[in-house]
Amino acid sequence: MKLNTQEWGTGDRVALLVHGIMSDHRTWRRVGPALAERGYRVIAVDQRGHGLSPRGAGETPQERYALEAYAEDLVETLPAGVSLELAVGHSLGGITLLRAVERLAPARAVYVDPAWQFGQAEGVDPAMFVEFRHATREQIAGLNPRWEAEDIEVELATLAAWDPDSALAMPGQHSGLPVAPAVPSLVVLADQSFLVSAEDAELLRRRGFEVRTVPGAGHTVHRDDHEGFLAALEGWI
Template sequence: MQLNTHEWGSGDRIALLVHGIMSDHRTWRRVGPALADLGYRAIAVDQRGHGASPRGTGDSPRQRYAFDAYAQDLVDTLPTGAELAIGHSLGGQTLLRAVDRLRPARAVYVDPAWQLERAAGLDPAVFVEFRHAGREQIEAMNPRWEAADVDVELATLAAWDPDSALALPGQSTELPAAPAVPSLVVLADGSFLLDDADAALLRTRGFEVRTVPGAGHTVHRDDHDGFLTALEGWI
């Protein structure tokens, strides 16, 4: 599937940006320009069922939104051999499954959804209900966000296909055995997706792991400057 993309910058180096569930390319509204300022051409996708990209096809949510289908979409849409690829949450799961074919020079996984079976509150009904969240609820859940991020959240929720949440349970998730390319994992402070033992195991497997103090799951929106600091040496 060819995905909708959005670009910032026109530099010689390419950075790929892959968002999480319920979001789209607009989640990178500050990261994309920051990378452009560093000389990148930053290319952000809308994953299938998100933003302006097509919905999945098939008779069931699982068929429409299988993890391997998300990964194939990246391969069908994005250039190979980029300098950098960043995936957040579901985007970290998608990037992990595509990275051996995209072959970026470096990969960054931001609070990636690699251990979904242990994630607290993984109830598809909660995700689906959140599609109707209002501004006050989003502000209360994300007190560190700028007003523009709340605007983006409202817009991306309206553009999102909730069947992608119904497809999550039962899809195989596990920690990667080794990085396909040099890889950094940036965790939320007190991540509900990867715990301290997971972080330690990833280090033994060749991943660098950093945490952004005080940041929640959407690290790059909770603390933009802290996120960029965590990427030092990788961007």
């Protein structure tokens, strides 16, 4: 499936940004321009069922939103002949990127609070995501006190454009921690991440990943602390 994309910047240094569930390319509204200022041509996708990209095909949510299909979409969407210097995936985007990384072959990969352990995370129920689609401006602001006002408006817009079946498809689809990085890889975690425990983080280090945490940041690290997120990427961008 060819995905909708948003680009910032020009040139041969290409960076790919892959958003998390319920979101789309607009979550990168500050990160995309920041990378463009550093000389990248930035390509941000809307994953299937998100933003302006098509919905999946099939009779069940699992058929429409199989994890491997997300990865195939990335490979199909990246322009022919493009050599990736950097690929960044947040949450669900971290699963997608991990499954596509060998085919995309970026020089460096960054996984932002990846949902590799989604099925094992305590208190994570897909029904909560579906219900959150109807969240109000006040509820979003209350849950994300560090967000700028524009991020709240973006969240409202992306929720309205999202197919909640993508959340219902997650149970039963195996992900899990990677055994080794396919390319040099950084994992950027939320402070006290509910998706990657301290024990998991140490295991990832032993397996060859560099792991950094942004103090005080929640799951959507790049929106909770934009400057802190960019600082965590030092040496990788």
